[in-house]
Amino acid sequence: MTEVVKATQGLSDQILSQANRYKDNHPHKTLALSLARIAAEDATPANSSLEALLNDRPMPVDHITPIIFATAQYADTQAGVSRDFGAMTSEEWGKYLSDLFHANDPVIMRVLRERNVQSFILRRYFPAKILARMAFGDAPINALDVGCSLNLGLQAVSKDQGGEMFPGLNVQDIPQEAYSGRVNVSSGLGIDLHEPDVDWITSCIWPDHESEKDLIRQTYEKLNGQNPNIIFRRISALELDKYPELKERFDLIIASGMLYQLTPEEEKIFLQQIGQVAKPKAWFLATDYPKGVSYKQPFSYTTWAQQVIDTKFNEQLEFIKADDPFTTVVKPGKDFVAIEGRK
Structure with a gap:
């Protein structure tokens, strides 16, 4: 099992390492690149929210991107919104995540803290x-x-x-x-x-x-x-x-x-x-x-x-x-x- 991480100075590098597993323009990579930038920032609202999330809920680094992606899709489904997350660029993800973490919506943050990525095949x-x-x-x-x-x-x-x-x-x-x-x-x-x-x-x-x-x-x-x-x-x-x-x-x-x-x-x-x-x-x-x-x-x-x-x-x-x-x-x-x- 992948090592469980909290928010640390090296978190950005760990997320980047995961991102490089994927081809350019794969949604996993574009989202991970945005998260890595947020993790490298100093005391921005998005950085503080990400740190708070990972300090409350330590998780394997390879789980961070999937849980955030799933939460984003789930939030849109619950709101009746249709957004093409798969086509978003790294810059668009950056703005979306900054807005998401800045809003600190209690429902979304609860999903991030409590849910696990699940599959059904x-x-x-x-x-x-x-x-x-x-x-x-x-x-x-x-x-x-x-x-x-x-x-x-x-x-x-x-x-x-x-x-x-x-x-x-x-x-x-x-x-x-x-x-x-x-x-x-x-x-x-x-x-x-x-x-x-x-x-x-x-x-x-x-x-x-x-x-x-x-x-x-x-x-x-x-x-x-x-x-x-x-x-x-x-x-x-x-x-x-x-x-x-x-x-x-x-x-x-x-x-x-x-x-x-x-x-x-x-x-x-x-x-x-x-x-x-x-x-x-x-x-x-x-x-x-x-x-x-x-x-x-x-x-x-x-x-x-x-x-x-x-x-x-x-x-x-x-x-x-x-x-x-x-x-x-x-x-x-x-x-x-x-x-x-x-x-």
Whole structure:
């Protein structure tokens, strides 16, 4: 995980370093260049507001630009304003940010202090559909989705018959019988730190993936509330032991795109918590970035499966590989065949 930073004299250089990861005119870079200039200023209202934000809420330097971009889009959505943030120059961003920080709007500042960048990519739940069919067949299961975002993943898993609930998916070398048929989710729980908010989720999308916004809204309209046995609760994944009704409750536990956000100590606590809410024989499925990956290196987005036996985790099995974080092309991992032998 990237080092957490507060406002420091070297903050401008750190933001510039992040900006140089991107091509010229990419909105991430133009915004980062403006933020770097503000960070280098001395005692201006914008500089003071940025410092106050980062002192109140230390965060990895590579999270600063995305959270500000998402907040800007969210503020416009809530105000009914349509602005093309993707086309703004660094100078236009500079003026926008100076006005934003100078106004010190309490609603916007609260979003900056409290919200995390969130994503929702429905295709990431396709591996859960496969695992559930392979491990449980038609048997009823209790499922937990940790960091559920819009809480639609389990809805799709329970409604899908043969991959049709995951549009844009290109399945390669996985036999259709592995994912044919419904998953009998008799009870499902999605947990997250924030209530499902489709406006916030779409605000977190960069302009070069604009089509994902429409897909998310269409998915929300189609799936929200379809299975009334799947509910949402606002619960921290690090505090599951505070809820005795969840102890040894779940057959299948899913964590999609969240582990990389945890520190090593938080990940240790998280896995301990998962062991407590898993049934004596359960499956844990995690889809995430590979550890230690560099943005300059090509990588596959990996789904790992682990059996949980009496709170203890068996070895990680490489279940599914995807060619990109949007999980458009999926292939079997090297341990795919081993899953069926461990029902």
